[in-house]
Amino acid sequence: MKHWPYPRWVAHRGAGKLAPENTLAAFRLGAEHGYRMFECDAKLSADGVVFLMHDAELDRTTNGTGIGGDRPWGELARLDAGSWHSRAWAGEPLPTLENLARLCLGNGYHLNIEIKPTDVAIAQRTGEVVAREAARLWTGAAVPPLLTSFRPESLAGAKAVAPQLPRGLLLDSLWQGWLEMALQLDCVALVCSHALWDAATVAQAKSAGLRCLSYTVNDEWAAQRLWDLGTDAIITDRVDLFAPV
Template sequence: MKDWPYPRWVAHRGAGKLAPENTMAAFRVGAGYGYRMFECDAKLSADGVPFLMHDATLDRTTNGTGVGGETPWAELSQLDAGGWHSRAYAGEPLPTLENLARFCIANGYFLNIEIKPTPGVEAETGRVVADHAARLWQGQAVPPLLTSFRPESLQAAMQAQPQLPRGLLLDTLWNGWFDIARQLQCVAIVCNHALWDAATVAQAKGAGMRCLSYTPNDAWAVERLIALGTDAVITDRVDLFSPS
């Protein structure tokens, strides 16, 4: 991408910790703080519906139990995904990727979709999420940014919808990460913010890739990233950092 269309400030899972993550309520809260770009986690239900949830299991963020990817959407859609956070959000449902897409498109918001596959369906998740993203954002000026820790998911997304921009997520600088990112034609590297230093930023930018960070939540950390010349921060602290 010669022109980078995305803003610097990205709200992690909608609104960080101020609302139940990966719910429509969270994205509305993040928008209320002035955020114009959001990060979400997308995985597949047992019957292939892309929905928003971070964990492989339902237990932490819903009133359900078991593996989300082994549960059909008809059951997932009935779960309470807000009560775990606070009583104010009790009854908040799990959204589909399509729910969030319609919200973002209607309001001119940008989206970073982390492909978060249930173990064992990495490639299928990458393909299906990419196909849905291409359909939902068809005709829109700025597509969503697809990212993943799993190269298999990004590979499948690239094969399915090569025109969609991709970014490799890193929690460590494992051997071969740079070569894999180039093979996947990534437009961005999305690192744990502590991994960035001047040399790594120069390496990524020298290959034409943007430098994004998760999840810096303190002013000193964000100041360091800006000084290094990184391009975006994905933060929980939507209440601390004002995008304006």
């Protein structure tokens, strides 16, 4: 992408830790803090519905138990995804990607969809289904969502079914061949754990035509270091600390 249409600040899972992550309440709260781009985690229900949740297991962020991807959407839709955070959010449901798309498209918000397969065996299929759904939902939109994943198989699946949607490779370490893999997948960005960026890695990425994004940055000194390095965007939990200017 020669033109980079996304804001410099991205709210992690909606509103960081101020609201139950990956719920519509969190995205609305992030927007109240001035954020216009959000990161979310997308996975598949047992019957192929794309819904938002980070963990493979339901236990931490809902009143359910077991693997979320093993349940049909009809069961997942009835879970409470808010009470774990605080009483104020009791009864907040798990949203589908379509629910979030309506919120974003209706308000001009941008989205980074992390493709989050529950198992490596379905990584490619998850990428295919998420990308196909994103392409359908954002048909005709001026700015498409950015699809990212730690799993190259998921990005390969996304590329196969919706090559027009921009992709980014997520990295929690600089494993051998990381840059070559990003280029092979026709990525437009690298999204790294913020400590991985230094002058050399930024130069490598930029010389390859890739944008440099960082997660999850919650301290002012870390943010300033990344801006000084010339990176392009920061994903943060601290929507209450950083003004997204």
